[in-house]
Amino acid sequence: MFGNNNVMSYSQGNMELNCPQPMVAVSGAFKRYTSKSPILLRGFSMTVPTGAIYGLLGPSGCGKTTLLNCIVGNRRLDSGRVSLAINKRKDLGYMPQEVALNEEFTIEETFFFYGRLFDMSRAHVKARMKELLTFFDLPSEGFIGELSGGQQRRVSFAVALLHNPRLLILDEPTVGVDPVLCSRIWDALVKMAFEEKKTIIITTHYIEEARQCQLIGLMRGGVLLAEEPPLTLMASHNCNTLEQVFLELSQKQHEATNKSSEDLIESDIDYKKLTNQYFQPPLISSQIWKKSRFSAQLFKNVVWMKRNLPIMMFLLFLPFLLFTIYCSVFGKTPTGLSLGIVSEELGSMKDCQVNSSDQFFNYTDFNCYFDGPLSCLYLERLKEHDFNLIEFSKLETAQTALARNKVWGLLHFTSNYTVAVLERIDFGFDTAASVVRDGTVDVRLDMSDHVIGTSLQRIILNTYNDFIGEVYEACGSIAEAGKIPIKYHDAIYGGNEPLFSYTTLPGYLMSFSFYLPMLFTSGAIMLEKLSGLMERKMIAGMTMLEIVTAHAVVQIFILFCQTGIIFYTAYGIFDNPVEGDLYLLILLTFVNEISGMCYGFMLSEIYDSDTNCSYAGTGTVLGLFMTTGTLWPMEGAHPIMRSVMWFLPVNAAAISYHSIALRGYGITSPIVYNGFLSTLAWSAFFAIGAIAINKIRNGVR
Numbered sequence: 001m002f003g004n005n006n007v008m009s010y011s012q013g014n015m016e017l018n019c020p021q022p023m024v025a026v027s028g029a030f031k032r033y034t035s036k037s038p039i040l041l042r043g044f045s046m047t048v049p050t051g052a053i054y055g056l057l058g059p060s061g062c063g064k065t066t067l068l069n070c071i072v073g074n075r076r077l078d079s080g081r082v083s084l085a086i087n088k089r090k091d092l093g094y095m096p097q098e099v100a101l102n103e104e105f106t107i108e109e110t111f112f113f114y115g116r117l118f119d120m121s122r123a124h125v126k127a128r129m130k131e132l133l134t135f136f137d138l139p140s141e142g143f144i145g146e147l148s149g150g151q152q153r154r155v156s157f158a159v160a161l162l163h164n165p166r167l168l169i170l171d172e173p174t175v176g177v178d179p180v181l182c183s184r185i186w187d188a189l190v191k192m193a194f195e196e197k198k199t200i201i202i203t204t205h206y207i208e209e210a211r212q213c214q215l216i217g218l219m220r221g222g223v224l225l226a227e228e229p230p231l232t233l234m235a236s237h238n239c240n241t242l243e244q245v246f247l248e249l250s251q252k253q254h255e256a257t258n259k260s261s262e263d264l265i266e267s268d269i270d271y272k273k274l275t276n277q278y279f280q281p282p283l284i285s286s287q288i289w290k291k292s293r294f295s296a297q298l299f300k301n302v303v304w305m306k307r308n309l310p311i312m313m314f315l316l317f318l319p320f321l322l323f324t325i326y327c328s329v330f331g332k333t334p335t336g337l338s339l340g341i342v343s344e345e346l347g348s349m350k351d352c353q354v355n356s357s358d359q360f361f362n363y364t365d366f367n368c369y370f371d372g373p374l375s376c377l378y379l380e381r382l383k384e385h386d387f388n389l390i391e392f393s394k395l396e397t398a399q400t401a402l403a404r405n406k407v408w409g410l411l412h413f414t415s416n417y418t419v420a421v422l423e424r425i426d427f428g429f430d431t432a433a434s435v436v437r438d439g440t441v442d443v444r445l446d447m448s449d450h451v452i453g454t455s456l457q458r459i460i461l462n463t464y465n466d467f468i469g470e471v472y473e474a475c476g477s478i479a480e481a482g483k484i485p486i487k488y489h490d491a492i493y494g495g496n497e498p499l500f501s502y503t504t505l506p507g508y509l510m511s512f513s514f515y516l517p518m519l520f521t522s523g524a525i526m527l528e529k530l531s532g533l534m535e536r537k538m539i540a541g542m543t544m545l546e547i548v549t550a551h552a553v554v555q556i557f558i559l560f561c562q563t564g565i566i567f568y569t570a571y572g573i574f575d576n577p578v579e580g581d582l583y584l585l586i587l588l589t590f591v592n593e594i595s596g597m598c599y600g601f602m603l604s605e606i607y608d609s610d611t612n613c614s615y616a617g618t619g620t621v622l623g624l625f626m627t628t629g630t631l632w633p634m635e636g637a638h639p640i641m642r643s644v645m646w647f648l649p650v651n652a653a654a655i656s657y658h659s660i661a662l663r664g665y666g667i668t669s670p671i672v673y674n675g676f677l678s679t680l681a682w683s684a685f686f687a688i689g690a691i692a693i694n695k696i697r698n699g700v701r
């Protein structure tokens with residue numbers, strides 16, 4: 001058929017205008033997008049006979065594309081009926097207004113993708129492709145994204161014809177096509193309708209090219225103004241052009257209603273009363289899952305990954321990068337902190353190095369012997385904690401340094417410190433208040449940083465405890481007599497000196513492993529939605545289940561790689577503790593990733609804009625991150641928040657992970673299996689939510 005310019009002339013009398021079953025019949029159609037948006041169809045009716053070319057004309061924005069979408073079952077009418085003489089999607093060829101093709105595909109891959117979708121054999125696709133490429137004057141090689149706009153539209157047109165459908169719906173097919181090719185296309189359409197009894201519905205803004213249609217439907221204000229052959233229309237209105245006819249009919253409608261088309265659309269009618277007759281779209285129930293369509297979508301996903309290697313590398317490198325940064329910088333005890341020292345009993349801290357035990361430091365009155373004054377001994381113990389001790393001769397200067405953050409803390413010893421400490425030990429209950437005061441180390445801290453401040457408090461106190469124990473020993477007692485009478489036994493979990501990063505790793509890992517799949521999934525689905533690819537594939541018969549399962553296959557492959565990289569970084573390169581079963585941790589991470597993926601699906605169903613979708617995703621994960629114990633333990637939260645946090649996604653998984661990794665609990669522990677159950681329940685909730693939203697918004701498929 002294509003490439004043959006010897007087109008037969010075709011008159012309006014050849015179609016089956018009075019055939020018993022028209023190819024497309026729309027009756028009493030009502031449609032608006034939201035309760036606040038204008039009514040686009042107000043009891044609209046049209047009849048398209050089998051074997052006709054039907055030109056649907058109307059001003060821009062009057063709802064032509066919306067109507068076509070309702071005919072092909074991509075959108076639901078609010079009320080009214082669409083009847084089709086076909087019942088298989090394979091019999092429908094649809095060319096949307098936008099190009100809606102994968103830019104990463106080559107021309108050949110595009111044909112094979114749609115061929116596979118329609119279950120065509122490879123040889124058949126090849127033969128049709130050759131024919132169509134010649135007809136549309138297209139190159140046989142090259143990426144879609146590298147073709148000109150006009151060439152892309154022609155590929156889009158050719159794809160609609162690939163499977164030789166009985167009903168063709170073409171939304172502005174001749175935009176961007178040169179006049180010569182345009183005339184060839186119209187010849188071919190006429191021939192398809194005449195010889196092959198194909199039915200074609202076409203919208204166009206070039207009203208005069210619609211002369212070649214057998215029937216013209218003039219749409220305005222949500223209704224059909226006329227539905228007649230073009231010559232009849234022109235004759236009955238005494239006009240030479242279709243454009244004049246359209247203007248005249250619009251004028252008449254305006255005068256009859258005394259309203260502009262916009263006013264008409266927004267007229268105050270009781271919409272709910274009018275829209276109580278809903279009929280299922282005829283092409284709605286295609287087979288829910290078909291191997292050929294699934295494999296077409298999987299093929300598309302694999303090609304996308306191959307053509308977007310930098311993004312793929314980034315997705316794999318990102319976990320390594322983030323966990324390397326986390327394990328290198330997060331949760332370690334702060335070191336090298338500057339501490340100011342004012343010791344009035346020393347001329348200078350250098351005096352601590354002078355060993356003159358025979359004169360000053362031999363406290364024979366107390367039977368105690370030291371290498372230097374007691375402030376020296378305490379400072380020696382503090383130095384073991386990697387402090388940078390800075391000596392100040394005056395308290396005022398030291399306080400100024402503290403105020404200017406030159407030091408994080410300030411320790412002040414009185415001139416009588418050593419003797420006062422020893423007198424206090426010696427006199428016990430009889431110690432004078434002035435002695436207690438002289439034997440006290442005055443500590444001033446900069447607590448603006450909670451972690452540094454509490455770390456300093458802990459070290460200063462623990463070091464004092466050890467120091468005073470040594471003093472007691474030197475005075476002939478036992479160390480414990482001087483120390484705070486509390487004995488810490490070895491910690492049952494977490495070691496005696498746990499790093500903060502050990503505690504926070506579960507929350508961080510769970511938040512991150514939820515976030516990445518959510519981002520990738522919502523991004524991939526939004527990309528398809530916004531480019532019109534999703535609609536086009538679904539009109540061709542692909543189901544949401546096939547799209548989701550094909551995506552899940554790819555996503556699970558990526559998740560395997562990412563999980564491996566995360567665990568290798570956290571436990572192979574860095575030495576984070578694992579008391580329990582490593583495989584259980586990996587399984588929990590994987591389940592959590594699946595939950596993130598399902599959340600990504602749900603978000604992509606809720607939002608129509610990728611920006612809103614990624615804001616919502618990032619926002620929720622940031623919120624969840626706060627509740628996972630990464631930044632602060634849940635036990636410190638407000639009681640209401642504390643009771644809610646248990647039911648949030650990611651949180652139970654993080655708690656479960658914590659117990660496996662740091663306490664060595666197994667799957668039989670309630671805290672562990674609750675983490676699994678909660679994550680699985682959330683996955684199910686997100687998946688069901690995604691399906692429900694999809695059905696509510698787009699109709700059952």
Ligand SMILES: Nc1ncnc2c1ncn2[C@@H]1O[C@H](COP(=O)(O)OP(=O)(O)OP(=O)(O)O)[C@@H](O)[C@H]1O
Nearest residue numbers: 033037040058059060061062063064065066067097
């Ligand atoms: N998904 C949507 N949600 C809300 N409004 C929409 C949606 N799609 C289209 N519209 C609005 O519905 C109206 C009709 O759009 P439609 O694309 O059906 O018109 P059209 O007649 O095909 O226009 P054109 O000839 O310019 O392509 C427009 O005002 C459009 O903004």
